Amino acid sequence: MNTLPGPSERLVVLGVAESDSHAVANHLITMQLQDHGFTVINLGVCTPLSDFADAADRYPQAEAVLIGTLNGHAHQDLKALPELRAAGRLNCPVVVGGNLSVGSHKSDADRQRLYDLGVDHLLSDAGELVLLLDQLHALRATMVAELQNG
Amino acid sequence: MNTLPGPSERLVVLGVAESDSHAVANHLITMQLQDHGFTVINLGVCTPLSDFADAADRYPQAEAVLIGTLNGHAHQDLKALPELRAAGRLNCPVVVGGNLSVGSHKSDADRQRLYDLGVDHLLSDAGELVLLLDQLHALRATMVAELQNG
């Protein structure tokens, strides 16, 4: 089969980082993704990275794990990512969005150290999320097709 | 005689620089010096430096020539000072006060180039004026006394 799965089959895992209780964007993103036909496994606020990994294990069809982090603690809250990946977990794309470091003067280093942990995509506006998910989805479909054909 | 002259005998020449029409400080300084017993020869606003020299010639007893300059044009408006001094004029202390250069970011160079023209004292607050005049006055009295005694 070469066709993309229907929208109702699309699923993502969403949540807010471990030390962070900012809930509003989480509520809105859930609505937005649902309106776009996604099934959203919403783990809510204050979610340790290991809980994200558990959810990803439970839903292997998840297209991505989406982690919001507003309070500036992104780096600390995602610190376990290399360890979990080394253990073969959280292998789907990890997309992180929000306000990514403490303070009003941001630097590229703040973003780089998140990439260094293994975060796949950094977004600062959830408005870009559906577009990114669609791109990732198309990419996966192409790869699957290549694997099947190759 | 070693005693200072009485206050009523004290006289200054006051005015505002050539291109400058700011009048309020000029009105206030006149009142202030009069209240302190000075005779004020007030040349008013927009007064070319040569007019100050003329007044100084006319009032050789003047303790100082006081020039206000608010509009930022101090340097240009006082440019003739070296020339006049070279011609043996304006030999009493020249005191300049106000806002001494164009713009909101002042530098020491703005002040230095006024000293370089020969300005004797720069004040930014007319409140310091009477004190300065008294100091100059005392100094002159000492020098006169020394000349007489020496």
Next chain:
Amino acid sequence: MAELNGLELDPQIAADLPGWSDILAYLTEPRRPFVVNVLRAADAAGRPAVQPRCGVGGHEPMLALLRALEPAGPDILSVTIDSHTRLRNFATARDLMRDSPADLNGYPLIAHGWQRGRELGEAVAVPLEVRHGSPDGRDLFAVTLAAGITSFEGGGIGYNLPYSKNVPLAHSLRAWQQVDALCGTLAASGLVIDRELFGTLTAVLVPPSVSLAMTLLEGVAAAREGVSCLSIAYPQGGEVHQDVAALRSVRTLARRYLGTAVEVYPVLHEFMGVFPATPEFAALLILHGGLTARLGGATKVINKTVQEAYGIPDAEANAHGLRTAALGASHLLDFVRIDEDRAAEEQHWIEREVAEIIEPVLATGDLFDSIDSAFRAGRLDIPFSASIHARSQVIPRRDRTGAVRYGDSGDLPFSGAVLRRQADLLREPPGTRPRTRIEAATADIHYFLDKESASLPDRSRYAPSSPSPDRGSE
């Protein structure tokens, strides 16, 4: 469990504390500044006290921050606590304090310890308040007291639902009951600790009657334990008549439900929603908050800063915000009148809505059980809850004046009159294009961003000089 005068504590933390008599001795030193005195003076003068939020990870930087802010004239200074400490991840806070304190979004007071806490208080002349967001703040309170800090924010509802995912209300209410009880003991011996209640909740589009209902229930609980000084905070929503009415309601409702044994001070948290990014517009909103505080008779206002949209502010921006809020709250704007009839009408309805929400809760048996079961049933509720223990069936909406209304009041036990008025206020003029729930929510949440673009022409070409918004750096 260890214990400090009725406060159950983590044994390790308790072990590090000084003795109770040492704590009392330090608190009673004559030069110890008490927040309650500042509040009394501000209230008497009719000029709101101004207080910034502030907290950084390192101890020296924290001392420097307090010292940098003091000349800007705060009446009270804050020790804002980092998120790990709030959530009792004390070990994480301690590790970060050691390895990269700048990565902390607040001051880890427990990790630094009460001795350093005393140094903070001694560094400045004005009194301090500990501001946090801990569903269970008992250990933090013990260290706060030991540090000689005389004001402590929080309550069993307002520091639970916005600040954690899954702490049962029964747990947080009992934790805060212990805090309040200890304040009661201290008050009985003449040491008045100010307890501020966080009516701001989830901050974004909080209907005034939801905010007031929660703080009044917490207030009843606190008063029962003998707390004698309560600061009741309300978050500025942005529509001045509504905000003024809400602040004025704090006093009438407190008299009605808390009696006269407790001193109650209304506090305004300057606009707590999504903040505009242009410095001039942000400054106007900060000034506007100060003005709102004064018009509403607030005793205190917590200022925002022009860096709110960007991240935790630096000291300079915070000092600027503080001064701007103070100017808004000063006599300079004495000439400003508002439509008092409109404010009075708002106040009437706010008081009525609060009564309809809390009176059934106060009427039945045990207060904590009653609160707990009301939340389960949705008879108490908050919008955009962080916690799974509130249903968030309440959906707020701004009306055309910008006032925050109930688009859906869920299972709040409102009378027909209240429900009809809310529906009327939100009725769109005929021919209005219907909006999706996300469009409506986003527009209401971005209210001041939209006003900002409308009022500052060509804002798109605006680029802030040094800090740039995170969204700009993408």
Next chain:
Amino acid sequence: MAELNGLELDPQIAADLPGWSDILAYLTEPRRPFVVNVLRAADAAGRPAVQPRCGVGGHEPMLALLRALEPAGPDILSVTIDSHTRLRNFATARDLMRDSPADLNGYPLIAHGWQRGRELGEAVAVPLEVRHGSPDGRDLFAVTLAAGITSFEGGGIGYNLPYSKNVPLAHSLRAWQQVDALCGTLAASGLVIDRELFGTLTAVLVPPSVSLAMTLLEGVAAAREGVSCLSIAYPQGGEVHQDVAALRSVRTLARRYLGTAVEVYPVLHEFMGVFPATPEFAALLILHGGLTARLGGATKVINKTVQEAYGIPDAEANAHGLRTAALGASHLLDFVRIDEDRAAEEQHWIEREVAEIIEPVLATGDLFDSIDSAFRAGRLDIPFSASIHARSQVIPRRDRTGAVRYGDSGDLPFSGAVLRRQADLLREPPGTRPRTRIEAATADIHYFLDKESASLPDRSRYAPSSPSPDRGSE
């Protein structure tokens, strides 16, 4: 003397000008923006247009300044002229333009020439106004017209007495008569040049009726020459009811004395006295000016900046001031009401005082002679005159509300009723310590500095980050 359509000019300057038909052709190009259209639109919308002062010596820096300010959303931009050009020291202006343009406090338009003037207009989309302070502005007006600039500030009284020492009024009035006559000719052929009258005068403590009396006399003279668009500027004194009343009086008095053939637009110059030095306080005053403009129904407001106390502002501070004034004048502060009864009472008295000052002047023979002899006799007068041709027997004082009153009205022909009211308003409560004339004048002049120290606690410890006040650098 050379001549341009009735305007007598310096022959050298005239020689450099393009022909009259070229000037007309350039002005009538369809894309030429006219200030009058901006004023009409602002008036219709009920939102004051906002305009900064701006002028630097070099041409490229001037282009850069205009381009830097445009994104901040001005409705009109200024070409502020340097002092040498104002006083017709064209040679000095030219030398400085060549050798050290940064030493000029404005743009020397005559030295740069009309071609560069056109480049300024073409660099931005909004129309320009030439703002100066020339007792005799004829040559500057010729270059302004040739540059295609459609608004020109000044008048025979307001651009003489504050701006020079010894230019006879007879001279300046006749110079401006020629400017007005040419505007009349242009208006007759459909090209409406906005003429702004500088009611700000000496800016410091100007009683509203003095300001209005002068601009109305100039307005009568201008209307007689056929000028069809007049902007009548009034300087914000700082007491809102008085300022609002003065702005509203512009419209009623203009109808009474100028008839309906002239379009008249009230303009507020944001506080023109000694400006506070703390950025937050300065910003509040700038916002307050925008609000005053809107409440008073001004068509335009000229903004100040947080660098006013320090020196000519940089582009960033000017853009900030512009945005802040615009926010003050925007719908955001719609909720603000003032005591309308108080404003109406002020307006009644301002109108009466103006009538008492100008009606005798308008009643007798030749207007210019009449103005001239009234100034000689002190029946017309301004405080703190720069010129020897006004007596400055008028001594202004602030009353306890901050409104500007007549401490001494000299020989202004006021009725007993007006004099009694002024005396009553200034009567000190019994037991007040009498002040010397300097103490009183200084306190009134430093009104906002004193409020600044009172409202921002511990201002003594305030140190501005980069620009520092000149008085601080001593």
